[in-house]
Amino acid sequence: GPDEPSKTMEEFLFWKTQRVPQFGDEQTSLKQGPIDAKVTLADISKEPVNLSRNIQGFEWCTMDSSNDDHLEEIYTLLNENYVEDLSSMIRFDYSKEFLKWAISPPGTKSDWQVGIRAIVSKKLVAFISAVPLHLKINTAEVESVEINFLCVHKKLRSKRLAPVLIKEISRRVALYEIWQALYTAGVVLPKPIATARYTHRPLNWDKLHDVGVVAVPEGVSEETMKSKYVVNKKQNLKYVPFSEEYYEETAILFKQHNQRYKLQHIFKTKEEFLHQFLPIKNVLSSFVTLNDEGKVTDFISYYILPFNVLGEKHKTVETLKVAYLFHYCSDCASTLDNDRSLSARLGLLIQDMLTDAFYKKKCDMFNCLTTQDNGLFIENENFNMGSGFLNFYLFNYFTEKINGGVSKITKD
Ligand code: NHW
The missing domain is CATH 3.40.630.30 (Gcn5-related N-acetyltransferase (GNAT))
Incomplete structure (x- = not known):
């Protein structure tokens, strides 16, 4: 079916380490609620995730979509590298106005638009964003964030930068004591709720x-x-x-x-x-x-x-x-x-x-x-x-x- 994974849980080298439901745990008697409710601010590093293990010559940066130059850079990165249809016939071309609307709703924190730049050229090569989100899941209200616009430049693919970006945005969100997130993707990851x-x-x-x-x-x-x-x-x-x-x-x-x-x-x-x-x-x-x-x-x-x-x-x-x-x-x-x-x-x-x-x-x-x-x-x-x-x-x-x-x- 459309929500079947293409590989075993063991092969999700990153996702098997994360606080998400795993494929194969259908039998567990977990009740609706946080998977790990014990994590606290004290467990969260004040230092950014290490980048140099994955790539040399790049650094973290914080983007600001209300700055026109930054917005232009985010736009260009996505325009050239974001999601394509299955046969690479068409690719999303989110407009700048659209991006600004999507990534800066009220309550957005100034460090939730995360980028990676080349140290020398300053070129923006990767991006991920979080926005605040009040979710209602069945009868429970859950303060969370929505993660979107994860993107790695085509030339830097398969270097495990996506996990690094996800860990860094998780850290920056956790610093505000928010422990839940919603995200959507075309790909099947552990494990879709819908x-x-x-x-x-x-x-x-x-x-x-x-x-x-x-x-x-x-x-x-x-x-x-x-x-x-x-x-x-x-x-x-x-x-x-x-x-x-x-x-x-x-x-x-x-x-x-x-x-x-x-x-x-x-x-x-x-x-x-x-x-x-x-x-x-x-x-x-x-x-x-x-x-x-x-x-x-x-x-x-x-x-x-x-x-x-x-x-x-x-x-x-x-x-x-x-x-x-x-x-x-x-x-x-x-x-x-x-x-x-x-x-x-x-x-x-x-x-x-x-x-x-x-x-x-x-x-x-x-x-x-x-x-x-x-x-x-x-x-x-x-x-x-x-x-x-x-x-x-x-x-x-x-x-x-x-x-x-x-x-x-x-x-x-
Ligand atoms: S979905 C759109 C994502 N973007 C694109 O498809 C753009 C074009 N593609 C790319 O830029 C909407 C790259 O291919 C990306 C992967 C960056 C997708 N979500 O770096 P590696 C969103 O933005 C896993 C999550 O080597 P890469 C939602 C993959 O399974 N994980 O790959 C974003 C593997 O892990 P595994 C994804 O091709 C939600 C690992 O990444 C993924 O160079 C994020 C490989 O990494 C995806 N779309 O770069 C999660 N695609 O376990 C937020 C691949 O299998 C979670 N992977 O070994 C919440 C965090 C906040 C919590 C706060 C409480």
């Missing part, structure tokens, strides 16, 4: 076909495919961009709706909520729908990620713009027949987001995961199951596998 699949809804069929990320199935005409993916010109519902004035109502709705899920991101302050959900040009689109009395009935958002098209063949098309469904909530989620009314409402909301993404934001594709209640519309709205999976992990925390019921979204 696995979701990517689904893709073509918007600009011609362009996607040209790049080669969609294909016409045998025996089907290109016209048939194109007509299948036509996007409505007109929206079903009335929207206003989400703004501060809708905060109170939306936050209440959000909290109610999210009770449906077992793994969720909780927003404790207005500042946190607004940071995640206020629209940002070319990065985040977010809307509320209002009823006749002007009351907020739904909230929906998606973020935009550009991709670089790799390879000589596609000189004419350089980037793809992909929309990713982000958080949403609806007052339908608390009605009696909630699945049925939520399903109908989500259908309308999603169609409208396709319209906005395609006609207004010029996106080429709309992606969503099989998380939240997305199963209610994926098929009807022509989202196709993709080849990629996203595994969810918790560091130093044990919980039963969560099948369905994930609403936490990481920005990848």
